[in-house]
Amino acid sequence: MVAAFALTVEDMREALAAAPGGRFFALFDANALIAAIARSGDRDAFAELFDHFAPRVKGLLMRGGTSAELAEEIAQETLLTVWRKAALFDPAKANASTWIATIARNRRIDIARREARSRLSQVYEILDEDGPEQPDETISGAERDARIRAAMTGLSADQYRVVELAFLEEFSHQDVAKRLAIPLGTVKSRLRLALSHLRGKLEDLR
Amino acid sequence: MSTAHRPSDDTLAAFAGGHLDEGLALAVAAHVELNSESRRLVQEFQAVQGALLDRIEPVAMARGVPDPSGQKPANNPIAARPPAEPDMPNVLRPYAFGPWRPIGIRVAMRRIEVPGAQARVFMLRAGPGIALPHHKHTGFEWTTILSGAYEHEYGRYAAGDFDEADAGHDHTPRVDPVEGCTCLVAMTGNVLFQGWLGRLLQPLVRL
Numbered sequence: 001m002v003a004a005f006a007l008t009v010e011d012m013r014e015a016l017a018a019a020p021g022g023r024f025f026a027l028f029d030a031n032a033l034i035a036a037i038a039r040s041g042d043r044d045a046f047a048e049l050f051d052h053f054a055p056r057v058k059g060l061l062m063r064g065g066t067s068a069e070l071a072e073e074i075a076q077e078t079l080l081t082v083w084r085k086a087a088l089f090d091p092a093k094a095n096a097s098t099w100i101a102t103i104a105r106n107r108r109i110d111i112a113r114r115e116a117r118s119r120l121s122q123v124y125e126i127l128d129e130d131g132p133e134q135p136d137e138t139i140s141g142a143e144r145d146a147r148i149r150a151a152m153t154g155l156s157a158d159q160y161r162v163v164e165l166a167f168l169e170e171f172s173h174q175d176v177a178k179r180l181a182i183p184l185g186t187v188k189s190r191l192r193l194a195l196s197h198l199r200g201k202l203e204d205l206r
Numbered sequence: 207m208s209t210a211h212r213p214s215d216d217t218l219a220a221f222a223g224g225h226l227d228e229g230l231a232l233a234v235a236a237h238v239e240l241n242s243e244s245r246r247l248v249q250e251f252q253a254v255q256g257a258l259l260d261r262i263e264p265v266a267m268a269r270g271v272p273d274p275s276g277q278k279p280a281n282n283p284i285a286a287r288p289p290a291e292p293d294m295p296n297v298l299r300p301y302a303f304g305p306w307r308p309i310g311i312r313v314a315m316r317r318i319e320v321p322g323a324q325a326r327v328f329m330l331r332a333g334p335g336i337a338l339p340h341h342k343h344t345g346f347e348w349t350t351i352l353s354g355a356y357e358h359e360y361g362r363y364a365a366g367d368f369d370e371a372d373a374g375h376d377h378t379p380r381v382d383p384v385e386g387c388t389c390l391v392a393m394t395g396n397v398l399f400q401g402w403l404g405r406l407l408q409p410l411v412r413l
Contacts, residue, residue, distance in 0.1 A: 041274075041275075043274070043275075046271070046274055047271045050271045050272075051271070053259075054267050055264035055265055055266055055267055056262050057259065058264070058265045058267060059262040059263050059264050059265040060255075060258060060259050060262045062265055063262060068265070068268075071265070072267060072268050072269065075267065076267075076269065076272055079272070080272060080274055083274040083277050084277045094249075094252070094253065094256070095253075095256060097256035097257070097259045097260050098252055098253045098255065098256030098257075099256070100256070100259065101252065101255040101256045101258070101259045102255070102256075104259075105223065105224040105255070106224070108224060109224050113228070113322055115322075116228075116322020117321040117322060118228055118321070118322050119228075119300035119301060119320075119321075120224070120228045120231055120232075122300040123231065123232065123235045123297045123300065124224070124235075126239075126296050126297050126299065126300075127235060127238055127239060127245070127248070127297060141249070141253075144249065144250065144253055145253045145256060145257075148250060148253040148254055148256075148257055149257050149260075152254065152257050163254065163258075164258060166216060166219040166220070166223070167219055167222065167223040167251065167254060167255050167258060168223065168255075168258065192214075192215065192216060195215040195216060195219060196215065198254070199215060199247075202250055
């Protein structure tokens, strides 16, 4: 479809440079930027990656109830970790956003549970890195990520919000006592419903 | 390995999101390491977070791009601590273990030090055919079976299975008569043993 317009990338870049709002999302190639950091410690690539992802990591954390100040610190640390780990990124295993989201989760745990000397982020790293590959794991991580995105477009706005709640918010599970105080009412049943809806979609796509 | 004895979707979602108490998370992590279906679901749930990251409204950073030049490249920093037990899940490697101590006839436990966790975490080993006294929980008792099996009112649980008992569950586990059972348990609240045997055990068993 795009090809029918016979636009070159240069045409698009020119058009977009003239347009307000700056960069066009489709021209942002996170994999290439991470590869450039891994290859040659490319500072410009890091700056571009930072400008794209740091405000999103911050936004995601704030949506989960983290304060702006702490979210800022975690977002900074997340992108610095991306710099350090760039050579370990494997685009076949997961797409860049998924990889960065898991780094953000681990950094959040490290920083929020710093005083408790938490080792939980090491537990996640062990699971991510040496989980034995199963013979039935035939699809690549990149393919899986594409399927997840497809599944999520099928969620209603309401369901999307509930899925966000399940994954982002320091809700009931964070404090077990607090969880027990929550009635097994609307929130939990809607959560189960949204997750099973998502799960059903994922199974259709498998 | 049974397919039914896995954590609920919302527990796995909270695990993938990093929102579980560290002790409870450890019981889930041991199961995830041993169960390919749950591992796949956790990977999918991590991908959901990637998709959420793409669609979230960005919030402007207060400070600019930090200088990364002082950062050293990472080379997988997993603790190279040797396993405390031969068949121990890898996810337990970052933690220190107490000694095995007997808590009854042919039943022993080994505490795992999980700083900052609300749940107490321990390995429990019971000899073949042991029946634990009927008991009730005031909190959570999440168990991953590491070897052997046990059976109670809710079914049979074998190596790799996850037993998600929430407050109010009461059960009478009976250990496999041939294999015995070793499991990893994360527990909040108290265990209330019932019956005369249980009341006798109560002061001895400070789980």
